[in-house]
Amino acid sequence: MPTSRASRSYDGRVSPRAVIPRAALSIATVALVIGAISGCTVTPGNPAAGDPDSTGRAPGTAKEAAQQLDALTVAAPGSMRGYSRAKFPHWQSTGANCDVRDSVLKRDGTNVKTSGCNVVGGSWTSVYDGKVIDTPAQVDIDHVVPLANAWRSGASAWSTPQREQFANDLDDPQLVAVSQGSNRAKGDQDPSTWKPPARENWCEYAQDWVAVKSHWKLTVTSAEKAALADMLETC
Template structure:
């Protein structure tokens, strides 16, 4: 192997080893977004096509709650090394997050629903942007339990967000026609996230829900 190639191999190996140390006790992780980034309510990059996605969602009356229970949406799943999905969201959404092993023990979180700054993981709830009961009423009642578990633990779509416990419990299982974040600056991102989740999971919307989402998208301009 030529000397220059060998040097790059050593450097890349060192960088990979350094990245693995983030699982060690006492590690602090700064996961703040880059300045000027355009993000949704869950901190994801906005795609700007929410209006088109909303137009394609199927409009239907809300289904029955018969047979519903949170146990039919098993969560939180483990994500390895004594960590679970809740820990993963806390690490993703927080700044200066401190770990003990894999567990989040400290950090700071900005609750996008009400603008509150949270300084302890015990103050944070992990909210399902599209609530489990709403999903049940809009199509998930016909899913298998495994699929509902995938929905309840979805880290790939903007379905999980760290927010204040008070805002999460105020929201409950309501859709945007009856509940919106008190921080109006988050309406655009919240609507985009809601639409993205319903689009990916092929869930329906009610007429009132669709109208409320369209109104909230006006905050994006």
């Protein structure tokens, strides 16, 4: 779940520096920063109880996700008229030569090696299909709620800065490192037509999907809601 949902407004205008006070930076975060500067190997530590885990999620329950799901507005999908990925600018800078893609690769990988801000080595296990990838260029950073799906469920009415924040959202469980094959198979589909091949990850995927749609106040279709409810039953 998000690190600090209360710190950001739903208009999406938030400074990445404002999300976590400097005094609250964890040892693991400091290690990542040092690693990026020195070009060394970065291995995420184990999170403390109640803190976000290595994928940016915090402990939650299926019951809480089900309550969030029930509160979402059910609506038919909107028109794709006017949609383009260019209306969701990404990847946003996160300082120096770093960008959001670098940040997710560092967060989700193990034994990550960097050269400046560039991730040049490491290992990533795709949560969608369980594949292990050891080449950064072969890792896709997926939007859990696809940009086109967001457009159909409310983002078409947002400003470009709002859509940019959505596309670069490191606060919520919206970005995840996955295999290229699984990302392309998913496309812009919702859980009623595509689910991760790794069934053991359905619970987490449904919780993440619901958390993002809840935070950004996006709608769901009736079929999407039913599929998410079924997936939460696997928790």
